[in-house]
Amino acid sequence: QLQLQESGPGLVKPSETLTLTCSVSGDSVSNYYWSWIRQSPGKGLEWIGFIYYTGSTKYNPSLGGRVTTSLDTSKNHFFLTLNSVTAADTAVYYCARRIQPGSSPVFVFDIWGQGTLVTVSS
Amino acid sequence: DIQMTQSPSSLSASVGDRVTITCRASQNISPFVNWYQQKPGKVPRLLIFSISRLQSGVPSRFSGSESGTDFSLIISSLQPEDFATYYCQQTYTTPWTFGQGTRVDIK
Numbered sequence: 001q002l003q004l005q006e007s008g009p010g011l012v013k014p015s016e017t018l019t020l021t022c023s024v025s026g027d028s029v030s031n032y033y034w035s036w037i038r039q040s041p042g043k044g045l046e047w048i049g050f051i052y053y054t055g056s057t058k059y060n061p062s063l064g065g066r067v068t069t070s071l072d073t074s075k076n077h078f079f080l081t082l083n084s085v086t087a088a089d090t091a092v093y094y095c096a097r098r099i100q101p102g103s104s105p106v107f108v109f110d111i112w113g114q115g116t117l118v119t120v121s122s
Numbered sequence: 123d124i125q126m127t128q129s130p131s132s133l134s135a136s137v138g139d140r141v142t143i144t145c146r147a148s149q150n151i152s153p154f155v156n157w158y159q160q161k162p163g164k165v166p167r168l169l170i171f172s173i174s175r176l177q178s179g180v181p182s183r184f185s186g187s188e189s190g191t192d193f194s195l196i197i198s199s200l201q202p203e204d205f206a207t208y209y210c211q212q213t214y215t216t217p218w219t220f221g222q223g224t225r226v227d228i229k
Contacts, residue, residue: 045158045166045209045220060217062123094165106154106172107213112165 002026004095004113011119012089018082018120022095022113029053029076033098035109036069036080038091046091050098051078085120092117124148124212128221134229141197143224145210148191154214155193157186160223161206169208170195200226 008020036048049059051069096109125148
């Protein structure tokens with residue numbers, strides 16, 4: 001059964017770079033599209049971006065070009081990098097699998113990691 | 123960006139009540155609407171995709187419908203385990219966006 005696990009620093013200083021890892025187990029990272037989603041404390045959900053093993057990526061413009069994603073097939077991991085963080089980037093960060101279930105054209109996030117809280121503070 | 127305006131932001135209901143949560147999209151996005159449930163401290167769970175199709179394992183008391191650019195999640199008979207926050211989502215076009223959430227708590 002596919003499982004996802006986020007890891008990374010719980011505390012990042014303002015203006016620094018945040019890097020998170022999502023470890024994939026139970027299937028190959030090459031088989032699906034993967035997304036990052038975040039949730040600020042007490043707030044709703046914000047889609048950050050997606051990546052496919054071919055290198056195809058798409059990001060939310062709300063992040064102002066500060067985000068990149070990458071993937072390591074040898075380790076079965078994928079990554080999120082967010083530059084120039086501010087307090088507004090404090091959130092729980094989730095990695096998730098994106099699929100099109102059945103014959104539907106719709107994209108969904110059907111499997112999520114447990115999430116990792118990142119606090120931006122000096 | 124496509125805006126998903128969800129209402130109400132919160133509601134109180136009793137076990138056995140019929141509950142309806144609505145999302146209004148800023149443009150036509152059918153059928154690219156999904157619903158997620160999130161319990162406190164837990165991960166969002168996919169309930170419904172493509173407006174009305176139930177994800178595997180989701181009880182049949184959950185259903186979805188549309189009327190123009192309004193999309194609804196209906197819980198036909200609220201159960202104790204349904205007290206949670208519910209989010210709609212559009213995947214018609216990036217950036218994929220979520221509604222602000224509806225918290226369902228016990229009356």
